[in-house]
Amino acid sequence: MLVVNNVTKKYGKLVANDNVSFCIESGEVSLLLGPNGAGKTTLIKCISGLLKFSGVIEICGYGNKTLQAKRYLGYIPEVPSLYEMLTVWEHMEFIARAYSLENWRERAENLLARFELDDKKKKLGRELSKGMQQKLSICCGILPEPKVILFDEPMVGLDPHAIKELKNMIIEQRQAGNAILISTHMLDSVTDFWDSTNIMIEGKIVDSRKRSEMEEAEEDLEDLFFRITKREN
Amino acid sequence: MRALIYLMFTQMKNRILSLRKKPGMLILYGFILLMVIGSVLLLIFTGEYNTKEVYADSRILYLFLCGFGLLYYFTFTTSGLATGSSFFTMADVGLLFVAPISNKKILFYGLISTIGKTVIASIFIIYQISNLRNNFGYGMTEVLALFLIYIIMIIFCQTYSIGIYVFSNGNQARKNIVKAFLFLSFGILILSVYMIILNKQVDILEAIKILVDSKWFGYFPIAGWSVMLFKGILAGSTMQIVISLALFVGISALVVTLLTAHDADYYEDVLYSTEIMHQRLKDYKEGRNVSSTTYRKVKIKDNENGFMKSKGAFVFAYKHLLEMKRGSRLIFVDIVTILIAIGAGIAGYYMKDDKSAYIFLGTIIYFQYFVTVFGRLKIELIKPYIYLVPETSFKKLFAASISSLLKPCIDSVIIFGVFALVGGAGIMQCIFMALAYCSSGAVFVGLTVLYQRIFGGQPNRVIKTFLGVLLMFIIFTPSIIATVLIAIFIIPETLQFLYTLPFTGINIICAFIIFYGCRNMLDNTEYSEGMM
Numbered sequence: 116m117l118v119v120n121n122v123t124k125k126y127g128k129l130v131a132n133d134n135v136s137f138c139i140e141s142g143e144v145s146l147l148l149g150p151n152g153a154g155k156t157t158l159i160k161c162i163s164g165l166l167k168f169s170g171v172i173e174i175c176g177y178g179n180k181t182l183q184a185k186r187y188l189g190y191i192p193e194v195p196s197l198y199e200m201l202t203v204w205e206h207m208e209f210i211a212r213a214y215s216l217e218n219w220r221e222r223a224e225n226l227l228a229r230f231e232l233d234d235k236k237k238k239l240g241r242e243l244s245k246g247m248q249q250k251l252s253i254c255c256g257i258l259p260e261p262k263v264i265l266f267d268e269p270m271v272g273l274d275p276h277a278i279k280e281l282k283n284m285i286i287e288q289r290q291a292g293n294a295i296l297i298s299t300h301m302l303d304s305v306t307d308f309w310d311s312t313n314i315m316i317e318g319k320i321v322d323s324r325k326r327s328e329m330e331e332a333e334e335d336l337e338d339l340f341f342r343i344t345k346r347e348n
Numbered sequence: 349m350r351a352l353i354y355l356m357f358t359q360m361k362n363r364i365l366s367l368r369k370k371p372g373m374l375i376l377y378g379f380i381l382l383m384v385i386g387s388v389l390l391l392i393f394t395g396e397y398n399t400k401e402v403y404a405d406s407r408i409l410y411l412f413l414c415g416f417g418l419l420y421y422f423t424f425t426t427s428g429l430a431t432g433s434s435f436f437t438m439a440d441v442g443l444l445f446v447a448p449i450s451n452k453k454i455l456f457y458g459l460i461s462t463i464g465k466t467v468i469a470s471i472f473i474i475y476q477i478s479n480l481r482n483n484f485g486y487g488m489t490e491v492l493a494l495f496l497i498y499i500i501m502i503i504f505c506q507t508y509s510i511g512i513y514v515f516s517n518g519n520q521a522r523k524n525i526v527k528a529f530l531f532l533s534f535g536i537l538i539l540s541v542y543m544i545i546l547n548k549q550v551d552i553l554e555a556i557k558i559l560v561d562s563k564w565f566g567y568f569p570i571a572g573w574s575v576m577l578f579k580g581i582l583a584g585s586t587m588q589i590v591i592s593l594a595l596f597v598g599i600s601a602l603v604v605t606l607l608t609a610h611d612a613d614y615y616e617d618v619l620y621s622t623e624i625m626h627q628r629l630k631d632y633k634e635g636r637n638v639s640s641t642t643y644r645k646v647k648i649k650d651n652e653n654g655f656m657k658s659k660g661a662f663v664f665a666y667k668h669l670l671e672m673k674r675g676s677r678l679i680f681v682d683i684v685t686i687l688i689a690i691g692a693g694i695a696g697y698y699m700k701d702d703k704s705a706y707i708f709l710g711t712i713i714y715f716q717y718f719v720t721v722f723g724r725l726k727i728e729l730i731k732p733y734i735y736l737v738p739e740t741s742f743k744k745l746f747a748a749s750i751s752s753l754l755k756p757c758i759d760s761v762i763i764f765g766v767f768a769l770v771g772g773a774g775i776m777q778c779i780f781m782a783l784a785y786c787s788s789g790a791v792f793v794g795l796t797v798l799y800q801r802i803f804g805g806q807p808n809r810v811i812k813t814f815l816g817v818l819l820m821f822i823i824f825t826p827s828i829i830a831t832v833l834i835a836i837f838i839i840p841e842t843l844q845f846l847y848t849l850p851f852t853g854i855n856i857i858c859a860f861i862i863f864y865g866c867r868n869m870l871d872n873t874e875y876s877e878g879m880m
Contacts, residue, residue, distance in 0.1 A: 127369060160875070163732070164736070164871075165732060166874045167874055188736070200646070200670070200674045200675065201670070201671070213739075
């Protein structure tokens with residue numbers, strides 16, 4: 116569902132992503148791990164179509180810059196980017212109308228209720244705390260029912276209840292057959308549901324593993340991460 | 349102290365080195381520097397002073413100084429009453445305030461950093477050398493004097509604001525004293541102008557000029573001291589220079605002494621304002637309207653549906669309408685419209701000939717640039733949604749520009765309606781000037797798109813300001829030349845209200861070319877959070 120093939124992103128002489136390739140299948144939760152500055156956020160922005168790159172990125176078989184691909188993509192940025200003069204509910208309405216969604220109201224209500232934002236529907240974006248902004252940003256990303264969902268550090272700033280709810284939501288999305296890419300440093304929070312992982316260092320993918328392989332080899336995700344990042348450094 | 353010196357110089361060095369990664373900015377800063385150096389060299393090589401027989405009244409310049417002074421006096425007093433001011437950043441609060449360094453040294457560091465920043469920000473005065481020479485016959489001494497006075501004024505105001513905060517924080521009685529003093533001083537000024545009008549039988553402008561030029565006005569806080577200092581330098585009067593400097597320096601020293609005397613702990617006094625400044629700077633960098641973050645309470649009505657039946661890309665246009673409605677009850681009519689309309693009323697009342705009407709049009713088009721390029725389209729381009737929504741780039745760009753294209757149309761009806769009403773120009777001329785104003789608005793919306801296309805992001809305010817003057821010159825020169833030629837050779841005098849038509853036509857063509865040329869921009873440029 117998500118194919119990233121030989122993607123390179125340069126900022127002047129700095130190579131932020133160096134010939135990165137991987138793919139994520141339907142119903143797969145893939146982790147993008149790596150130390151700070153490894154190029155994870157840049158890669159996610161490239162996949163979202165926000166940055167230019169060389170290489171190929173396909174979402175459900177369409178080039179990531181096409182309108183079809185945009186319809187299938189959900190992106191939850193690292194830093195929530197909301198409109199300060201729109202209320203919580205208006206953000207949902209804005210997304211629904213921008214994506215020309217049908218029968219979205221009930222889904223929007225449910226999403227807000229799950230993240231305990233249902234009593235804050237009339238609050239403006241500027242009045243929300245950082246955690247609430249992150250919750251709303253997640254709701255905005257999920258509302259169009261994307262087939263490929265990109266989460267960039269989604270747990271940061273969330274309270275324990277919201278983290279639990281987000282985990283459940285990710286599992287539901289996987290069960291619905293969607294492909295999910297999560298960039299995170301909070302390894303503990305994703306151990307229950309990941310299927311594959313790509314570890315990035317200095318813009319390159321230095322290791323890729325499937326959960327099944329690791330379980331067979333009785334390897335631990337955290338140990339693997341520290342072993343690889345230490346070795347590379 | 350070593351740590352502070354290290355901090356100061358390292359920051360400065362890194363700021364300069366960071367320009368290597370932004371060649372566009374480097375070229376632009378180089379260009380600005382060259383313009384300033386060029387202005388200075390021009391002054392040196394063409395002789396210090398001009399030889400015109402008649403120069404503009406120096407009191408006009410005193411009025412400018414006085415205007416800045418009064419504005420700062422009012423705003424820094426009110427900000428002192430509310431939040432105070434600060435020489436520090438949040439990094440200073442987090443890293444310096446908790447470090448084992450004397451708070452006096454830290455205050456000194458804050459002062460020096462502020463002076464440095466103010467000197468750089470005030471460089472625009474040097475840029476005015478040729479204007480000051482041509483209009484007032486001033487040389488380098490006077491220009492440098494203005495430069496220094498402006499710096500002194502800014503630094504003093506920040507110190508003064510902290511002083512007001514320390515004096516009045518948490519004490520309503522003291523706050524009332526400061527407020528009373530502020531309003532009393534402005535009251536005295538208004539009364540003085542009124543008395544001059546009565547006694548000397550002059551108009552209001554002349555009365556203000558007489559007041560500002562008077563001896564006793566020199567003792568009026570900030571505005572008067574600045575005028576006294578400038579007049580002292582012009583006249584070579586040591587007494588005036590010493591008195592005005594003593595007032596600036598004396599009161600600053602008093603505030604600094606209060607802050608650092610004995611065990612005085614000023615950290616708390618500057619903390620709140622530092623936090624506020626940090627938030628404002630963050631908003632500014634992220635392209636938000638800083639004034640909108642004053643957190644005015646917005647009432648959200650039940651069943652309010654600002655999006656109506658919009659779908660797809662056009663939801664951006666409706667969203668802008670909703671946001672504008674929350675910013676101003678009259679949607680498109682905001683404080684800028686009202687201020688320009690007042691200006692139109694005054695200009696139209698005093699300037700009755702056709703030429704003046706065109707000068708007025710030129711002036712408001714100049715201001716229109718800033719209102720437009722810092723408008724809603726810019727904010728949309730620094731958020732990810734416009735790039736993510738599954739609609740074509742052109743549709744999204746157009747939809748996100750609609751509010752910015754409509755605003756000048758509504759504004760022009762009000763502004764030129766007022767202008768026509770007070771008799772500034774005939775109705776037909778006002779209609780065609782309004783059309784010209786709308787068309788220049790479309791060009792400026794196009795420039796916002798062009799900036800994104802060329803720079804891959806929205807340049808900051810300083811760059812946009814300098815670029816704007818240059819681009820306005822490039823874009824408007826052909827249309828102004830065409831307008832003049834057509835006016836002289838083609839349009840008969842009876843149809844002189846059509847003079848602006850070529851300008852309007854060329855602007856519309858320019859705007860169309862820019863939009864058409866950048867129609868795929870959202871697919872081809874990169875999203876960048878905040879301004880460059």
